[in-house]
Amino acid sequence: MWRNAAAKPEYATEDIAVWWDMNDCPIPEGYDARRVRPSIEGAFKKLGYSGPVSITAYGDQTQTPAHLLRGLSSTGVSVAHTMSESTSSSMFSDMVIWRGHRPPPATMMLISNQVADVFSWDLARLQQHTKYNLFLAYSVTSHIWSVLPSSAEWLWKELLMSSADEKVISSKLRAADFYCKSCGYQDEGVVKFRKHLSSRDHAMREIRNPCDWQLDPITRMWGRNYQAKPEHATAKIAVWWDMKDCPIPEGYDARRVRPSLEGAFKKLGYSGPVSITAYGDQRRTPDQLLRGLSSTGVNVAHTIPDVTYTRMYSDLHKWQKLNPPPATMMLISDTTDDFSRPLAFLQQLTKYNLFLAYSYRPYKMSILVTSAEWLWDSLLADTVSETRTHFLQRCSEEGEESTGMFYCKLCDDCDCKNLDDFRKHLSSKEHALEERRFIESKQLSEYEAQLSREASFLNVNYRFSTESSKMHIYLSDFSRKH
Numbered sequence: 001m002w003r004n005a006a007a008k009p010e011y012a013t014e015d016i017a018v019w020w021d022m023n024d025c026p027i028p029e030g031y032d033a034r035r036v037r038p039s040i041e042g043a044f045k046k047l048g049y050s051g052p053v054s055i056t057a058y059g060d061q062t063q064t065p066a067h068l069l070r071g072l073s074s075t076g077v078s079v080a081h082t083m084s085e086s087t088s089s090s091m092f093s094d095m096v097i098w099r100g101h102r103p104p105p106a107t108m109m110l111i112s113n114q115v116a117d118v119f120s121w122d123l124a125r126l127q128q129h130t131k132y133n134l135f136l137a138y139s140v141t142s143h144i145w146s147v148l149p150s151s152a153e154w155l156w157k158e159l160l161m162s163s164a165d166e167k168v169i170s171s172k173l174r175a176a177d178f179y180c181k182s183c184g185y186q187d188e189g190v191v192k193f194r195k196h197l198s199s200r201d202h203a204m205r206e207i208r209n210p211c212d213w214q215l216d217p218i219t220r221m222w223g224r225n226y227q228a229k230p231e232h233a234t235a236k237i238a239v240w241w242d243m244k245d246c247p248i249p250e251g252y253d254a255r256r257v258r259p260s261l262e263g264a265f266k267k268l269g270y271s272g273p274v275s276i277t278a279y280g281d282q283r284r285t286p287d288q289l290l291r292g293l294s295s296t297g298v299n300v301a302h303t304i305p306d307v308t309y310t311r312m313y314s315d316l317h318k319w320q321k322l323n324p325p326p327a328t329m330m331l332i333s334d335t336t337d338d339f340s341r342p343l344a345f346l347q348q349l350t351k352y353n354l355f356l357a358y359s360y361r362p363y364k365m366s367i368l369v370t371s372a373e374w375l376w377d378s379l380l381a382d383t384v385s386e387t388r389t390h391f392l393q394r395c396s397e398e399g400e401e402s403t404g405m406f407y408c409k410l411c412d413d414c415d416c417k418n419l420d421d422f423r424k425h426l427s428s429k430e431h432a433l434e435e436r437r438f439i440e441s442k443q444l445s446e447y448e449a450q451l452s453r454e455a456s457f458l459n460v461n462y463r464f465s466t467e468s469s470k471m472h473i474y475l476s477d478f479s480r481k482h
């Protein structure tokens, strides 16, 4: 189970806003509705949060008994009527409005079972930009690995049973508002509210207005290429390039890769130092290309296809440790969910500036929020004449220093300064053994994954360790430390 982290000082006394789906997480039979708020606040207090808490309970309130509505309202819990199908979208749009009024630092809490399925894509994108703290509560534990890092999570029933903050119970709170999301109605009294819900007007409106059950993902409208913000303009740029997804085109001079990238960055106002590492099965890459890359200061890394993502990922993480933001990371890869979801998770914690390039436009928008994206071919084709001079200048200025290194990412401690040593290593017996070991362990983990699928079908707990699940375990560990 998730270990809840103590409040960081910047959030400890700030606002906490709670959006609560009463359908997913109902008030249990016989439970006093007036205890909901003090229980929630008591749980927050245990972690060191003492800021003002606003709570709104969403659901089909025609089904909620009057005494529960009264109990909630009397303890300052707002009640919102929604048609069941539109509860999530209503919660989400209210959350977006709240974010518009209340800049971070502050804490948001979702009490819902729909977080992984409904909220996570847009919320994970929003969270890559802004520093809101996130709490979650649910009645059913999701089996999907969540892309949203939270600082605290609770099971709904345990949350309600947690020792209530007695101060809240004794203090007099202003009675909260009642809303009807179908009609835009707002009032204070429970009697009037119930009368509204049973009115003909209300019924007609719910029939006439088909409910918007889908979220309105506000980040979908965000553009692609932005000018550099001042803090990024001269900061470092690190590039991890998957040569299998985005190869050097036939007949293209490898020495032009770096100047083409730097030219594209410059157009957007980025002029910081650029480091590039090219990943791929380098036994198959012609010498001429490797020499061309290395001579322009591009590092070359040998991997095999199945481990490229994890090697790029762990190198990215090592780089992050040495280079705190502001700085820019760029991925040249047709990023799959396997890669982009863990990175989106990490980005919500670290908030680097991010670029992407890919060989084709993804058919759906990535969960990663970027400040610039390019098609690989057009990135290489662009700005050549202008960048060529830039590149020549660089070479004459920096001379030997601009030579890239050669790494074997399968063997430990294989960093070569020149191509001949690298080639010698790649054709060595030691390397062949190591590569064979990787392929065998991959076959084994595929076999284990299959076992695990069968085990889950039989409802047996079984842990396997593929490269990607290792990444997820590592990430949840990472988020706890942050």
Ligand SMILES: [Zn+2]
Pocket: 180, 181, 182, 183, 184, 185, 196, 197, 202, 205
């Ligand atoms: Zn209404």
Ligand SMILES: [Zn+2]
Pocket: 408, 409, 410, 411, 414, 425, 426, 430, 431, 434
């Ligand atoms: Zn090797």
